[in-house]
Amino acid sequence: MTFANPLPELTLPQMLRENARRMPERIAIRQKDFGIWNPITWDGYHRRACHFGLGLRALGLPLGGRVGIIAENRLEWVLSQMGCGLVGAVAVGVYSTSPSLEVAYVLGHADVDIVVCEDQEQTDKVLAALDQLPCIKKIVVMEKKGLRNTPAEHRDRVIAFDEVEALGVDYEAVHRTLVDDALAAQKLSDLALMIYTSGSTGKPKGAMISYANIRGVAPGIIDHLELDAGTTHLSYLPLCHVAEQMLTTFCPIYLGSQVNFGESIRTVQEDLREVAPSMFLGVPRIWEKLHAAISIKMQETGGLRRWLFARAMQDCAPFAEKSAQQRSFGERLVFALYYWLIFRALQNFIGLREAHVALTGAAPISPAVIRFFRTLGVPLVEVYGLTESTGMITGQRLDQVRIGTVGTCIQGCEHRLSPQGELQVRGEMVFAGYYKNPEATATSIIDGWLHTGDVVTESDGQLKIVDRLKDIMITAGGKNLTPSEIENTMKASPFIKECIIVADGRKYVAALIQIDFETVGKWAESQRLAFTHFRSLVDNPQVRELIDAEVRRGNEQMAQAAHIRKFHLLTKELDHDDGEVTATMKVRRSSIYKTYAAEIEALF
Amino acid sequence: MILEINNIEVIYNNAVQVLRGLSLRVPRGQIVALLGSNGAGKSTTLKAVSGLLALEDGEMTSGSVVLDGIDTAHLKPHELVRSGLFHVMEGRRVFEDLTVEENLVAATYALTGRRATSTDFDLVYEYFPRLHERKRGLAGYLSGGEQQMLAIGRALIARPKVMLLDEPSLGLSPLLVESIFTIIARINREQGVSMLLVEQNASVALAVAHTGYIMETGKVVIDGPAEKLAGDPDVREFYLGMAGEGAARSFRDIKHYKRRKRWLS
Numbered sequence: 058m059t060f061a062n063p064l065p066e067l068t069l070p071q072m073l074r075e076n077a078r079r080m081p082e083r084i085a086i087r088q089k090d091f092g093i094w095n096p097i098t099w100d101g102y103h104r105r106a107c108h109f110g111l112g113l114r115a116l117g118l119p120l121g122g123r124v125g126i127i128a129e130n131r132l133e134w135v136l137s138q139m140g141c142g143l144v145g146a147v148a149v150g151v152y153s154t155s156p157s158l159e160v161a162y163v164l165g166h167a168d169v170d171i172v173v174c175e176d177q178e179q180t181d182k183v184l185a186a187l188d189q190l191p192c193i194k195k196i197v198v199m200e201k202k203g204l205r206n207t208p209a210e211h212r213d214r215v216i217a218f219d220e221v222e223a224l225g226v227d228y229e230a231v232h233r234t235l236v237d238d239a240l241a242a243q244k245l246s247d248l249a250l251m252i253y254t255s256g257s258t259g260k261p262k263g264a265m266i267s268y269a270n271i272r273g274v275a276p277g278i279i280d281h282l283e284l285d286a287g288t289t290h291l292s293y294l295p296l297c298h299v300a301e302q303m304l305t306t307f308c309p310i311y312l313g314s315q316v317n318f319g320e321s322i323r324t325v326q327e328d329l330r331e332v333a334p335s336m337f338l339g340v341p342r343i344w345e346k347l348h349a350a351i352s353i354k355m356q357e358t359g360g361l362r363r364w365l366f367a368r369a370m371q372d373c374a375p376f377a378e379k380s381a382q383q384r385s386f387g388e389r390l391v392f393a394l395y396y397w398l399i400f401r402a403l404q405n406f407i408g409l410r411e412a413h414v415a416l417t418g419a420a421p422i423s424p425a426v427i428r429f430f431r432t433l434g435v436p437l438v439e440v441y442g443l444t445e446s447t448g449m450i451t452g453q454r455l456d457q458v459r460i461g462t463v464g465t466c467i468q469g470c471e472h473r474l475s476p477q478g479e480l481q482v483r484g485e486m487v488f489a490g491y492y493k494n495p496e497a498t499a500t501s502i503i504d505g506w507l508h509t510g511d512v513v514t515e516s517d518g519q520l521k522i523v524d525r526l527k528d529i530m531i532t533a534g535g536k537n538l539t540p541s542e543i544e545n546t547m548k549a550s551p552f553i554k555e556c557i558i559v560a561d562g563r564k565y566v567a568a569l570i571q572i573d574f575e576t577v578g579k580w581a582e583s584q585r586l587a588f589t590h591f592r593s594l595v596d597n598p599q600v601r602e603l604i605d606a607e608v609r610r611g612n613e614q615m616a617q618a619a620h621i622r623k624f625h626l627l628t629k630e631l632d633h634d635d636g637e638v639t640a641t642m643k644v645r646r647s648s649i650y651k652t653y654a655a656e657i658e659a660l661f
Numbered sequence: 662m663i664l665e666i667n668n669i670e671v672i673y674n675n676a677v678q679v680l681r682g683l684s685l686r687v688p689r690g691q692i693v694a695l696l697g698s699n700g701a702g703k704s705t706t707l708k709a710v711s712g713l714l715a716l717e718d719g720e721m722t723s724g725s726v727v728l729d730g731i732d733t734a735h736l737k738p739h740e741l742v743r744s745g746l747f748h749v750m751e752g753r754r755v756f757e758d759l760t761v762e763e764n765l766v767a768a769t770y771a772l773t774g775r776r777a778t779s780t781d782f783d784l785v786y787e788y789f790p791r792l793h794e795r796k797r798g799l800a801g802y803l804s805g806g807e808q809q810m811l812a813i814g815r816a817l818i819a820r821p822k823v824m825l826l827d828e829p830s831l832g833l834s835p836l837l838v839e840s841i842f843t844i845i846a847r848i849n850r851e852q853g854v855s856m857l858l859v860e861q862n863a864s865v866a867l868a869v870a871h872t873g874y875i876m877e878t879g880k881v882v883i884d885g886p887a888e889k890l891a892g893d894p895d896v897r898e899f900y901l902g903m904a905g906e907g908a909a910r911s912f913r914d915i916k917h918y919k920r921r922k923r924w925l926s
Contacts, residue, residue, distance in 0.1 A: 178918040203917035578682060582723070587667045587684035589874065589881035590924065634921075 060469040062485070063276050064311055068243050068268035070142035072310050077103035080313060088132040088318045089328060097132065099313070102139070105222065107236050110140030112225030114235065116195050116216070118171055120145045123251070125164045127151040127182070128175035130292045131318050133199045133218055135306060137173045138296075142249065145239040149251045149263070150297025152640035153179060154633055159261070159640075161186030163253050164193065167263055167492065171195045173218070177203040184211055197221050245269040251492055252299050252444050255639035263492035266299075270447040273485025275307045277467025281452050282336065282414050282438075288314040289334045293325050298641060300419050303448035304338055329408030337415045341422035342642055344437070347407055348426050349551050349576050356579065362399075369395040370432055377431040380456045392434065400434050409435050414455060416440050420643060421522065421541045423549035424461040431460070439463050441522060445507055446470075447486040451520055462519040472520075473506070479526050480513045481506040512539075528646070530561040536618040538566065543619050550607040551576045555631055557649055558621065559657050567660040568624040569653055570604060571631060577603070595626045623660045625653070662727075663689045663855045664710070664746075664823050669724030671702070671709050673717065679705045681879040682724070687823060692849050692856045694870035694887065696863050696900060701876040703859040704751055707825045710857070711748040712738040729822060742771045745822035751831065751859075753808040755815075757801030761792050764800050764811055771819035785814040788844055806837035813841075817848065823855045824848075830862045838862065842869050863900035867891045875900070875924075882924040895924055 067075060076085070081100035088095050097105070113124065124141045126148055128134050138148040149167045151160055153175060160182045164172060171194055174180045180198050184207075187193065196211075198204055199218045207215050229235075249268045253261040278284070290309065294301040309316050319328030329337070339347075355366055373395055376388045384392065392400075404410035417427065418440040430437040440452035441463035451472075453464030466472050470484040487507040490498035501508055512523040523529075524539035531537055540558050543566065547556040555571035574591050577600060581588050588594040604626065612620040631637040636648050650657065664687040671680040679702045687693045697703050708714050709721050712733070726733045728746055736744065756764050765782055786793035789810040795803060800811060809829055816824050829845065830838040846869045849856055860866035867873055867887045874884040875896065883893065890896050897903040898920065 176918060177916055181916070582668045582670075582682045585668060585725075587665075588682075589684055589884050593884075 060484070062272065062469065064272055066245070066272075068142070068240075068245055068247065069249060069271055069306065069310055070139060071240055071243060073099075073103050073106065073139055073143070074240060076310065076313050083313065084315055085309075085313075086132055086135070086316050086318065087332075089320045089331075092320075094317070094331070102136075103143075106136050106139040107143050108140075108222045108225030108229065109136050109218075110142075110144035110146070110225065111228045111232070111235065112221035112223070113140065113146065113171055113197075114144050114232075115224045115228040116171060116221065118144070118146055118194075120239070121248075122146045122170040123149055123167050125149050125151055125167065125169040125172035126297070127153055127155075127160060127172065127179040128199060129153050129322055130294075130296050130301070130305070131175075131199070133173070133175075134296050135316075137197075138250075138306065143236050143239065145243065145247075147248050147251060149253070150295070151253070152255075152295055152297055154640050155182075156634055157182040157185045161189050163261060163263075165190050166261075167251055167253075168192055171197060173197045174199070176200040180204075180207075180215065184208075187211070243268070245272060248489065250302070252297065252302070254444050255298075255641045255643055262494055262497055264299075264444045265489040265492050266447050267489045270486050270488055271307050272311075273469060274303065274447040274449070274467075275311045277469050277486075278303060278308055278449050278452075279312060281440075281449075281454060281464075281467045282416070283455060284308055284312060284314065284336065284414075286313045288312065288336050289317065289332065290315070290336050290338075291317045291319060291325075291329055291332045291334045293319055293322060293328070294338060294340065295640065298419070299442070299444045299448045300338060300340075303442075304336065307448070326408065330405070331408075333408060333411040335411055335413050337409055337412045339415065339417055340419045340641070341417055341426070342420075344417055344422060344426050344430065345548070345554075348429055349573065351403065351407075352551050353576060353579055356583070365399055369399050370429075373400075373432045373434075374428065377428050378458045378460055380436065380458065381434075383456060396434060403433055404435065407435075412436065414438065416449075416452070418442060418449065418452075419641060421545050423545045425549045427460050431458070441511075441520070443507075443509055445488045445501060446482060446509070447488060450482055450484075450486065453519075459519050462521045464520065465518050466520075474513065474515065475508075477526065478512040478514065478523065480509045480511050480520065480522075482509065483507065530558075532560050532566070532618065533562055533564045534618070538619055543615060543621065544568075546614055547608065547611045547621070550611065552580065552603060552607055555627075555644065557644055557646065559650070559660065563661055565622045566619060567657070568608075568621045569627055569649065569656065570608075570624050571627040572600065572604060574630070591630060592628050595628050601626060625656045625660055627653075662686050663729055664857065665727040666706070666710065667725050667727070669706075669709055669726065670722045671705050671714060671719055672722050673719045675720070679719070679879050680709065683876070683879065683881060684724075685874050685881065685884070687855050687857050688871075690849070690853050690855055691871040692846070692858055692869055694863075694866040694873040695857060695859045695876060696861075696866060696873060697876035699861075700878075702879040703876055704827055706876075707748060707827055707857065707859055711746060711825060712736065712741055713748070739771075742819060742821075743773050745820075746825070747771070747816040747819045747821035747823070748825040749812050749816050749827060749829065751827035753805070753812045755800040755803070755808050755811050757799065759800055761796045761798060761800055761803070761811060764815060765818055768815035768818040781818050781820075785817050788817065788848060789814055805832050806834070806841065809833065809837075809841055810844075813845070813848075817852075821854060823857065826856060826858045828859055828861060830860060830865060838865055845869060863896070864891075867901075 076099040082098050084096045085099045085102040086097045124146055126137050141148045151163050172183055183196055196215045197218055201217050245268045247268055248265055250266040251263045253263050290304050292305040305316050317332045355363055372391055376384055415435050415437045427437055438453040440449045442449035450470045451463045451466050470482055472482045483506050510526050512526050513520045524541045528540050538560050543558050544556045547553050552573055554573040557569045558566055560566040594600055608621050638644055666685050668682045668684055669680055672678050695703050710726050792810055829841055842865050848854055870887045873887045873890045874881050
C-alpha cells in the first residue's frame with residue numbers, strides 16, 4: 058500500500074513562508090506577557106524568524122550550523138527554531154530543567170555553534186561548562202536581566218536576543234537573497250531538528266529528524282485527531298520533546314492553525330482557562346495531578362455535592378468510551394443532566410470545556426485515569442509515539458475509543474509485530490538516525506523498519522502496549538512480569554506518586570514507593586496526624602499502613618505472581634537534579650537501583 | 662511538651678488560606694525558632710496560638726493548639742495569658758502615653774487581679790537596668806531597643822510558662838539586637854521560660870534557639886536542631902546569605918534567579 062501524502066511538497070520553513078504570503082494578517086501565535094495576550098501574525102512570525110536567522114548568520118553561523126535552544130516554551134523558542142530553518146541551520150533543544158552537566162553534554166555532542174538561552178540561569182549553566190565547549194561562538198540571551206553582570210572574560214560572547222534581530226535587519230539590507238537562496242536550496246531530505254532523547258537508559262541520544270519525516274508524520278496526526286485550521290493549542294510541554302514539537306510547529310504550520318504560549322510553566326492552569334484550547338496534550342503526570350486536584354476538592358466539599366458527584370460519575374461511567382455522537386438518546390439525556398449540574402463547572406475548572414480532543418502520551422497511564430476524564434466529558438484519547446518516529450504514530454480515533462489501548466496506526470505508517478511481540482513500523486516518519494552513533498542507528502532501523510522496543514498485543518486492529526522489551530523482568534521462579542503494568546496499577550492510587558518494582562531474578566516482587574505529598578498530607582490532616590514535611594510524613598507508621606492498604610488493593614487486581622510483597626517508602630522525592638528521573642520525569646530504573654541498593658537488599 | 666500545634670489551618674476573611682496543615686512543638690524549657698520570609702504565616706501562627714485571629718477577621722478552621730496538656734480551643738485570649746502564655750507582639754506596642762513603670766503595672770492585669778509585688782518589678786529591672794533608669798519617663802520617648810525591652814519586661818511580669826516573641830529584632834541596630842537576644846537567652850536559662858521565637862534575622866535566632874522550623878507559604882518545609890539547620894546548604898544560602906563555601910556573598914554576585922530549593926532532610 059503506498060501512501061499519497063496530501064500535504065504540499067514543502068519543508069517546514071518553506072511552508073512558513075507560504076503561510077506568510079497566503080494569509081499574512083491571520084494570527085499565528087499569541088504570547089502572554091504580564092497578563093496580556095499579544096498576537097503575532099503569520100507575516101510577523103515569518104519576518105521576525107527571518108531577521109533572527111539572518112542575525113545568527115551575521116554572527117558567523119555557517120550553513121548547516123547548529124543552534125542550541127535552552128528555554129521554556131515561548132515565542133522566542135519557535136522564532137529561533139524557524140529562524141534556523143529559514144537560513145539552513147539546525148535547531149537543537151535542551152531541557153531548561155537540565156543540570157549544567159547534561160546541558161554541556163548535549164551542546165557538545167551536537168557540535169552547537171551558537172546557543173540561545175532564556176535567562177541568566179541558563180546562561181550561567183552554559184558559561185559554567187564553556188571550557189568543555191570550544192565550538193560555541195556566541196550565547197544569545199532572551200531576558201536581559203542581569204546580563205550586565207556577566208564576567209568580563211565572557212562579555213563579548215554574550216548578546217541579547219533583540220540585538221540579534223536588529224543585526225538581522227541590517228544584514229538583510231546587504232544580503233537580500235540569502236533567505237530565498239537557502240529556502241530554494243532546501244530539500245525535504247535535509248536535517249530539520251535534532252531531538253535528544255531524555256535518556257532513561259544511559260546518555261541522551263540525538264535523533265536526527267528530517268523535513269521529510271515531519272511532512273510524513275503530520276498528515277496522519279491531523280487526520281487521526283481531526284485537526285483543522287481552526288484548531289487552537291496551548292503550548293506548555295517542553296519544546297525539546299517531539300510531542301510538543303508536533304503540536305506547536307509541525308501541525309500548526311502545515312495547517313495554519315493557532316498556537317498560544319502562556320506566561321510560564323507555573324501558570325498553565327490559569328492560561329488554560331483563558332485560552333480554552335480546542336486541543337490539549339498532557340503527559341500522564343498532568344492528568345494524574347488534575348485527577349488528584351479534583352479528588353481533593355471533592356473530599357473537602359460538603360456532603361450533598363460529594364454525593365452528587367459520586368452519583369454523576371457512577372451514572373455516566375458506562376458510556377465513557379463512546380464519543381458524544383455515538384451515544385444513544387437516553388445516554389445523551391443523562392449526560393446533559395449531569396453536565397449542567399456538575400460537569401460543566403468541572404470542565405471549566407480544568408480549562409478543557411472547549412477541547413474537542415485531549416491527548417495523553419509519552420508515558421504509560423492508568424486506564425482508571427482515562428476513564429475518569431472521559432466520564433467528565435473530556436474527550437481524552439491515548440496516543441503513542443517515539444522521538445524516532447517523529448512523534449505520534451498510533452492513537453485512538455475519537456469515535457473508536459478502547460480504554461487501555463493506544464488505538465490504531467496513523468495514515469502512512471505501516472506496522473508489524475516481531476515474534477517476541479515487538480512493534481516495528483515503517484513509513485516516511487522514521488527518523489534519519491542517531492547523530493554520531495551509527496551502532497545505535499543500526500540496531501534501531503533494520504531494513505527500513507524502526508524497532509520501537511515496545512512489546513504490544515493487537516486485537517481488532519487496536520494496539521495495546523505491554524511494556525518496554527528490555528524492561529520485562531523474569532523472577533527467580535521463571536515468571537515473566539511487565540513492570541509498567543504493576544507500577545501503573547499502583548500509581549492509580551491517589552496516594553502513590555511513583556512506584557518502582559524490583560523483581561528481576563528475585564523470589565518475589567518488591568517495590569520502592571514514593572507517596573504523593575499533597576494527597577497523603579491532606580489525608581494525614583483529616584486523620585489528625587501531625588507532620589511537618591515529606592520525611593516526617595513518610596516516617597509516620599499510619600502512613601505506612603495507608604500505603605500498605607493501597608498496595609493490597611492494587612494487588613487484588615493482578616495475578617498472584619505480580620503481587621508486591623514488600624515495599625520501601627522513599628524518604629525524599631525523586632529528582633532530576635539527583636539523576637533519578639529524566640527531564641520528562643521518567644524514572645531512570647538503573648540509576649535508582651544503584652542509589653537505593655541498600656534499601657532494596659533489605660527488602661529481600 | 663509545653664506547647665503543641667497540630668495541623669492548624671487558618672483562613673482570613675473566609676477567603677485567604679494562610680496556614681495549611683501546620684504542626685510544631687515547643688519542648689519545656691527550650692527556645693524554638695520559627696523562621697521564614699515575609700508572608701510565610703509566622704505571625705499568623707503566633708496569633709492562632711494566642712487566640713488573636715478574630716481581631717483581623719481570621720479563623721482557625723481546623724487543628725488544635727495544646728498548652729501544657731490542655732486544648733486551648735475554648736479559652737479566651739486573656740484566659741490564655743492567665744494560664745501562662747504571653748504574646749510579645751510585633752512592633753512592640755507599648756502604651757506610649759504611660760510611663761515605663763505604669764506600663765509594667767498595666768501588665769499585672771495578667772496576674773488575675775493579684776497585686777504585683779515589688780520583686781516582680783525588680784526582676785524586670787534586673788534584666789533591663791536601662792528600664793530602671795527611665796522608669797519615670799514616658800514609654801513613647803524610649804528608643805526602639807528600650808521599647809522592645811519594655812515589651813519583654815511586661816511579659817516577665819506575667820510570669821509566663823511560654824513566651825511568644827514576634828520579631829524582637831525588628832528595626833534595631835545590630836548591637837542592640839545582640840544584647841536583646843543575650844537577655845532573651847538568659848531569661849530562658851534562668852527563669853525556665855519556654856519560647857517560640859519568630860524571626861527574620863535567621864542567624865541570631867538560630868544562635869539562641871535549641872530547635873528551629875522553617876516555613877514557606879503556610880507550611881513547614883524543614884525542621885531540626887538549630888545547629889543542624891544552620892549547617893544545611895539551603896538554609897545557609899536562602900536564610901543566612903552565605904555562598905557555598907561559607908563566606909558571606911557579595912551583592913555583585915547575586916543572580917536574577919533563585920536556585921531551586923530542595924529542603925532535603
